[in-house]
Amino acid sequence: MTVVHVLFGTESGNAEMVADDIAAAFGGQGFETVTAELTDVEVNDLAAVEIAVFVSSTYGEGGLPETAAPFYDALMAERPDLTGLRFAAFGLGDSVYETFNNAIDTLRAALLELGAEQIGTTARHDAASTTPATDLADAWARDLLTLVAV
Numbered sequence: 001m002t003v004v005h006v007l008f009g010t011e012s013g014n015a016e017m018v019a020d021d022i023a024a025a026f027g028g029q030g031f032e033t034v035t036a037e038l039t040d041v042e043v044n045d046l047a048a049v050e051i052a053v054f055v056s057s058t059y060g061e062g063g064l065p066e067t068a069a070p071f072y073d074a075l076m077a078e079r080p081d082l083t084g085l086r087f088a089a090f091g092l093g094d095s096v097y098e099t100f101n102n103a104i105d106t107l108r109a110a111l112l113e114l115g116a117e118q119i120g121t122t123a124r125h126d127a128a129s130t131t132p133a134t135d136l137a138d139a140w141a142r143d144l145l146t147l148v149a150v
C-alpha cells in the first residue's frame with residue numbers, strides 16, 4: 001500500500017484546507033494518507049517517504065509561512081538524500097504581490113536539489129481570483145491521481 005504524505009505550511013489555514021482536500025481525494029482512491037504540518041516533519045524522515053504532496057502559502061517578501069521556515073532551514077542544513085522521493089507541489093499566494101507563490105518554488109528547488117523527482121505540474125492558487133483554493137485543489141488532485149498508481 002502506497003502511503004501519500006500531504007505536508008503543509010500555512011499561516012491562516014488555507015493551505016491546511018487544501019491539504020485536507022488533497023488527502024481526501026487520495027484516500028477516496030484507496031491510498032493511505034498522512035497529513036502533517038511542516039513544522040512537525042523531521043527532515044531526515046523524508047528520505048524514507050516515497051510520495052509526498054507539499055502545500056504552502058507565501059508570506060512577507062516571498063517567504064515561507066513562519067511555521068514552515070524551520071523545516072526549510074533544517075532541510076538545507078541536513079541535506080538528506082531524497083532520491084527515493086516523488087513529490088507534487090501546490091502553492092497558495094496572491095498575485096497582488098510581486099513574489100507571487102514564491103514559497104512553493106523555494107521548496108520545490110530544495111527538494112529537486114536533494115534528488116527528489118517532481119510529479120505533475122505545480123499548482124499556484126491566486127487569492128485574488130474568484131476560484132476557491134479548495135476547488136483548484138480538487139481538480140488538481142484528480143489530475144495528479146492519474147499519474148500515481150495505487
Ligand SMILES: Cc1cc2nc3c(=O)[nH]c(=O)nc-3n(C[C@H](O)[C@H](O)[C@H](O)COP(=O)(O)O)c2cc1C
Pocket residue numbers: 009010011012013014015016056057058059060061062063065092093094095097098099100101102127
Ligand atoms: C501579510 C501577508 C503577506 C503575504 N505575502 C505574499 C507574498 O509575498 N506572495 C504571495 O504570493 N502571496 C502573499 N500573501 C498571500 C497568501 O499567501 C494567501 O492569502 C494564501 O492563500 C494564504 O494561505 P494560508 O492561509 O495557508 O497561509 C500574503 C498574505 C498576507 C496576509
